[in-house]
Amino acid sequence: GENVEQHPSTLSVQEGDSAVIKCTYSDSASNYFPWYKQELGKGPQLIIDIRSNVGEKKDQRIAVTLNKTAKHFSLHITETQPEDSAVYFCAATQMEYGNKLVFGAGTILRVKS
Amino acid sequence: ETGVTQSPTHLIKTRGQQVTLRCSSQSGHNTVSWYQQALGQGPQFIFQYYREEENGRGNFPPRFSGLQFPNYSSELNVNALELDDSALYLCASSLKGQRITDTQYFGPGTRLTVL
Numbered sequence: 001g002e003n004v005e006q007h008p009s010t011l012s013v014q015e016g017d018s019a020v021i022k023c024t025y026s027d028s029a030s031n032y033f034p035w036y037k038q039e040l041g042k043g044p045q046l047i048i049d050i051r052s053n054v055g056e057k058k059d060q061r062i063a064v065t066l067n068k069t070a071k072h073f074s075l076h077i078t079e080t081q082p083e084d085s086a087v088y089f090c091a092a093t094q095m096e097y098g099n100k101l102v103f104g105a106g107t108i109l110r111v112k113s
Numbered sequence: 114e115t116g117v118t119q120s121p122t123h124l125i126k127t128r129g130q131q132v133t134l135r136c137s138s139q140s141g142h143n144t145v146s147w148y149q150q151a152l153g154q155g156p157q158f159i160f161q162y163y164r165e166e167e168n169g170r171g172n173f174p175p176r177f178s179g180l181q182f183p184n185y186s187s188e189l190n191v192n193a194l195e196l197d198d199s200a201l202y203l204c205a206s207s208l209k210g211q212r213i214t215d216t217q218y219f220g221p222g223t224r225l226t227v228l
Contacts (some may be wrong), residue, residue: 006155034216043203043219044156045115089155098169099207099214100146103155 002027004092006104015113019077023090023104026071030092032099033066033073038087038106047088048075051095080111115139117206117220125226126194134189134223138206144168144214145187147179150201150222162187163209191225199227 003026013019025033031052036044050057050064050073057064063076073092077084087108091101116139126132138145144163148156158171162181176192185206191198201224205217 036219041221043115043117043119043221046216046218049216091155095213095215097214098144098146098161098163098209099217100158100161100169100171101148101156101205101217102158105155106153 002030002092002102004090004102004104006090006107008107009105010108010110012110012112013080015080015082015111017080019075019080019084019109019111021075021088021090021107021109022072023074023092024070024072025092025102027092027094028068028071029094032093032095033064034091034101035064035075036089036091036103038089040086044089077109080109082111082113085109085111115206115218115220117204117218119202119204119220119223121223122221123224123226125228127228128194128196130194131190131192132194132225134191134202134204134225136187136189136204136206136220138185138187138204139218142206142208142218143185144207144209145181145185146205146207146217147187147189148203148205148219149173150203152200156203159189168209194227196227199225201225 034049146161147159
């Protein structure tokens with residue numbers, strides 16, 4: 001089955017700096033890679049996703065890149081703000097088989113002002 | 114807000130008891146997936162329901178069971194509760210089409226504590 005590894009486990013950045021979180025997956029059949037942000041006491045919130053037919057996707061300060069050959073995908077947050085502080089999870093799945101997400105262990109992002 | 118609601122918000126049970134958690138899916142969605150999130154970990158897939166039938170199960174024992182109703186809402190039942198069942202239980206709704214199941218949107222979760 002699919003296995004997703006996520007690094008780093010914690011990340012501290014200064015407000016305004018960029019943050020990068022990296023994930024690797026094991027199943028080459030996975031074709032959908034969402035990123036979720038989870039704030040304390042809340043459920044995961046989808047912030048961006050990418051499908052395997054695309055190498056990069058951007059939404060304002062957030063971007064995701066996918067390298068299918070290396071089975072890597074990364075989340076990039078630019079111009080970080082204190083409200084970006086949260087736990088971020090990557091996930092991988094196949095959309096044809098129910099989109100049952102396999103999550104990474106999470107990254108705690110702290111943005112210092 | 115995703116439009117996915119869960120009840121109750123918090124629950125405290127003792128070992129050996131049974132619990133039922135509820136989820137209302139987002140309008141227009143026909144599939145509900147349940148996940149268990151232990152403290153400090155990523156969510157783990159329990160099972161998925163589509164058209165009132167189980168459509169895949171993760172590595173969880175049979176004492177974890179579920180239902181989906183005609184309005185696409187769902188229940189998660191856990192029998193013979195164990196201390197390790199203490200976790201945040203999340204449901205996620207999505208739209209399953211002919212070929213693919215689209216993006217999953219999560220509810221706020223139910224925090225279960227087993228004493």
